[in-house]
Amino acid sequence: MSKIKSRPANANPTRASSTWEKLVQPEDRNGLTPERIVAAGIALADQYGLAAVSIRKIAAQLGSSPMALYHYVPSKGDLLNLILNALDAEFKWPADKFTDWRSILTHFARESRRCLKRHPWASALRAADPEYGPACIRTLEVLLNTLSEFGLGMRTAARALGVLFVFVNGFVAAETSETGIRPVKGKRRAVHQPRFSRVVLATGNFPNVSRFVEMEAELPDDDGFERGLNWILDGIEADIKTEGQLQTVRRKKTAGR
Amino acid sequence: MSKIKSRPANANPTRASSTWEKLVQPEDRNGLTPERIVAAGIALADQYGLAAVSIRKIAAQLGSSPMALYHYVPSKGDLLNLILNALDAEFKWPADKFTDWRSILTHFARESRRCLKRHPWASALRAADPEYGPACIRTLEVLLNTLSEFGLGMRTAARALGVLFVFVNGFVAAETSETGIRPVKGKRRAVHQPRFSRVVLATGNFPNVSRFVEMEAELPDDDGFERGLNWILDGIEADIKTEGQLQTVRRKKTAGR
DNA sequence: CAGGTTTTTTGTACGGTGTACGAGTTTTTG
DNA sequence: CAAAAACTCGTACACCGTACAAAAAACCTG
Numbered sequence: 001m002s003k004i005k006s007r008p009a010n011a012n013p014t015r016a017s018s019t020w021e022k023l024v025q026p027e028d029r030n031g032l033t034p035e036r037i038v039a040a041g042i043a044l045a046d047q048y049g050l051a052a053v054s055i056r057k058i059a060a061q062l063g064s065s066p067m068a069l070y071h072y073v074p075s076k077g078d079l080l081n082l083i084l085n086a087l088d089a090e091f092k093w094p095a096d097k098f099t100d101w102r103s104i105l106t107h108f109a110r111e112s113r114r115c116l117k118r119h120p121w122a123s124a125l126r127a128a129d130p131e132y133g134p135a136c137i138r139t140l141e142v143l144l145n146t147l148s149e150f151g152l153g154m155r156t157a158a159r160a161l162g163v164l165f166v167f168v169n170g171f172v173a174a175e176t177s178e179t180g181i182r183p184v185k186g187k188r189r190a191v192h193q194p195r196f197s198r199v200v201l202a203t204g205n206f207p208n209v210s211r212f213v214e215m216e217a218e219l220p221d222d223d224g225f226e227r228g229l230n231w232i233l234d235g236i237e238a239d240i241k242t243e244g245q246l247q248t249v250r251r252k253k254t255a256g257r
Numbered sequence: 258m259s260k261i262k263s264r265p266a267n268a269n270p271t272r273a274s275s276t277w278e279k280l281v282q283p284e285d286r287n288g289l290t291p292e293r294i295v296a297a298g299i300a301l302a303d304q305y306g307l308a309a310v311s312i313r314k315i316a317a318q319l320g321s322s323p324m325a326l327y328h329y330v331p332s333k334g335d336l337l338n339l340i341l342n343a344l345d346a347e348f349k350w351p352a353d354k355f356t357d358w359r360s361i362l363t364h365f366a367r368e369s370r371r372c373l374k375r376h377p378w379a380s381a382l383r384a385a386d387p388e389y390g391p392a393c394i395r396t397l398e399v400l401l402n403t404l405s406e407f408g409l410g411m412r413t414a415a416r417a418l419g420v421l422f423v424f425v426n427g428f429v430a431a432e433t434s435e436t437g438i439r440p441v442k443g444k445r446r447a448v449h450q451p452r453f454s455r456v457v458l459a460t461g462n463f464p465n466v467s468r469f470v471e472m473e474a475e476l477p478d479d480d481g482f483e484r485g486l487n488w489i490l491d492g493i494e495a496d497i498k499t500e501g502q503l504q505t506v507r508r509k510k511t512a513g514r
Numbered sequence: 515c516a517g518g519t520t521t522t523t524t525g526t527a528c529g530g531t532g533t534a535c536g537a538g539t540t541t542t543t544g
Numbered sequence: 545c546a547a548a549a550a551c552t553c554g555t556a557c558a559c560c561g562t563a564c565a566a567a568a569a570a571c572c573t574g
Contacts, residue, residue, distance in 0.1 A: 031551090054531065065553045067533080076532060127384035130434055134457045137466050144465035158473055163424065163485040166431070170423025177387055200391045208401035209394050216415050227496070228420040234495050235488025288522085311560065322524045324562075333561065 032064060034072045038082050042119070045083075050121035053080075080125060085133035087122050090115050093142065101150040102233055105160065108143060109168050109229050116172040123173035152240070160236050167232060175221050289321060291329045295339050299376070302340075307378035310337075337382060342390035344379050347372045350399065358407040359490055362417065365400055366425050366486050373429040380430035409497070417493050424489060432478050 040058045055076055059066040073079045091111055098104040116122045140161070147157040177195065201210050297315045312333055316323040330336045348368055355361040373379045397418070404414040434452065458467050 055533080056531075067535095067554085068552050070533075071551060124385070127430065128381070130452060132453045134454070137453055137457050137463050140469070141463045141466050144469055148465070154468060154472055155476070158469055158476070159481055159484055162428075162431070162473075162481065163488060166424055166427025167420065170427050171419075173384065174419070174423070195387060196389045196394055196397075197391070200394050206394050206398040208405070209398050211411060212397070212401055212415055215411055216419075219412070219415070224416055224419065227416055231420060231492025231496060232488055233492070235491040238491050238495075239484070239488060312562080313560075324525085324564095325523050327562075328522060 032062065032068060032072055034082060036062060037069055037073055037079065038086050041079060041083050042086065045121050046119060050124055053083075055079075077129065080129045081131045081133060084122075084125050084129060085135045087115055087119065087125075088133070088135035088139065090118065091135065091139045098146060098150075101147055101152050102237065104143065104146050104150075105164060105233060105236075106229065108139075108161075109164050109225075112165075112168045113172055113225060116168070117176065120176040123169055123176060126169055127173060156236075156240065160232075163232055163236075164229075167228060171225055171228065289319065289325060289329055291339060293319060294326055294330055294336065295343050298336060298340050299343065302378050303376060307381055310340075312336075334386065337386045338388045338390060341379075341382055341386060342392045344372055344376065344382075345390070345392035345396065347375065348392065348396045355403060355407075358404055358409050359494065361400065361403050361407075362421060362490060362493075363486065365396075365418075366421050369422075369425045370429055370482065373425070374433065377433040380426055380433060383426055384430060413493070413497060417489075420489055420493075421486075424485060428482055428485065 037058060040061045041053050044057055044061065045053050055069055056066045059069055062069075069079075073082065094107065098107070116126070143161065144154070144157055147160075148154070152160070196209065196213055200206070201213065204210075294315060297318045298310050301314055301318065302310050312326055313323045316326055319326075326336075330339065351364065355364070373383070400418065401411070401414055404417075405411070409417070453466065453470055457463070458470065461467075
């Protein structure tokens with residue numbers, strides 16, 4: 001027996017064909033909406049892990065039938081994409097304008113990490129379901145635009161963003177890998193390297209790896225992130241300097257903003 | 258004779274454990290073995306994708322009952338770890354000795370990429386199931402050992418390997434992302450960035466991203482990889498040069514640990 | 515060989531998943 | 545008010561991992 005209050009259905013929901021066409025819609029109804037479904041999925045993942053997110057459980061939490069969700073979300077895969085997009089939508093730009101390409105890339109990396117770290121399952125979701133929606137595309141558009149204003153060619157910008165993207169994702173994935181074992185209160189989990197088999201390490205045949213694992217558990221994550229980030233930025237900078245002249249010459253009409 | 262599972266028959270789920278104890282065993286029987294199960298899983302993944310790997314299908318392919326596999330593999334999760342380990346075991350070292358830390362890191366990155374690219378699902382598996390077995394640990398042991406011979410401190414080595422590891426994984430993940438949708442025959446898939454919603458891009462509101470996507474589809478993967486790799490190595494090198502002396506001095510202070 | 519012990523295999527069953535389909539219900543519209 | 549559109553739901557199917565206990569096979573002793 002459902003009986004979920006009165007559910008007036010007036011406005012056009014997002015067309016089922018395309019998940020991204022109309023994400024936001026008037027909220028003058030208290031029934032099912034894509035936003036509510038996404039929010040329920042996020043809550044479920046926060047509480048029980050990403051694997052616990054299922055159509056049935058979300059429906060139960062929303063007090064409706066599983067199949068009802070399929071009028072707002074085409075499939076579970078698309079639902080995961082919507083969740084990912086909701087996370088990407090939390091990306092914030094600072095009030096001040098950037099003064100050089102390095103500062104904007106630094107902000108991008110840090111802010112991406114911050115968004116991903118808000119939920120421990122976020123990086124896993126990114127690794128598993130790579131269809132990026134409007135939020136991510138919007139951020140990337142601003143990024144590319146600003147970078148071109150600072151004289152970076154599209155090629156360089158694309159490669160730099162690719163490396164940074166991969167670095168941030170992987171780093172946060174290592175940072176937030178839970179692996180079931182509860183983290184010791186005082187210490188954090190190892191950085192960079194997810195985990196290694198304790199059985200193998202216990203053989204004593206790999207002293208370097210053992211020290212490696214022990215030590216990484218104590219390294220502060222933020223330091224490692226900033227250091228890795230600076231490595232990459234330094235590398236990019238060196239590369240730009242060597243062939244920078246060619247890039248600036250090619251610059252043509254670039255829309256403002 | 259053939260005793261794969263040497264654990265006591267305890268129904269208690271003692272967390273992982275015996276999976277790595279004895280990976281290799283005599284092949285004097287033509288029945289089930291962990292190797293055959295792993296091989297069947299790999300074949301299945303190659304043909305139908307990683308999602309198609311299931312206990313039931315592997316058993317069917319081996320002509321046995323699903324439950325029979327559980328005497329050689331504790332669970333599906335452990336089976337995936339074994340598959341990952343089998344991929345890691347393909348890592349090869351060159352005959353010649355390395356002369357500096359940069360060359361060995363370069364080899365590590367290239368060879369890791371090669372191993373991952375042998376199967377399009379390998380990087381996804383790495384991102385999803387991060388318990389590394391003896392093959393990976395063995396490689397890491399050699400790596401750390403050699404790096405220390407070249408004067409790199411454990412901290413620097415750990416961070417460098419972490420960044421490289423993440424870079425290679427992420428890069429190959431982007432390289433091999435299939436996403437099921439039609440593979441353009443003439444051109445390769447985009448590098449670095451998995452994919453973006455075509456519906457969103459079709460709005461025309463994101464010209465930079467559109468150009469970004471188009472252009473990346475034409476960039477050769479190898480160039481991007483080598484360039485990103487060199488960026489990272491350059492960054493590491495610059496970092497080492499600035500505080501290289503400190504590392505060696507501090508070494509005596511924290512000898513044990 | 516017989517008999518017992520251990521190892522390996524299997525059938526059944528439980529609880530979970532995504533979702534196709536069609537029937538039922540509600541709301542909006544003509 | 546009737547028709548149409550929008551929405552919900554129950555059922556069903558084909559999978560999944562795997563717990564459990566019985567059955568079968570292999571091995572080891574006497």
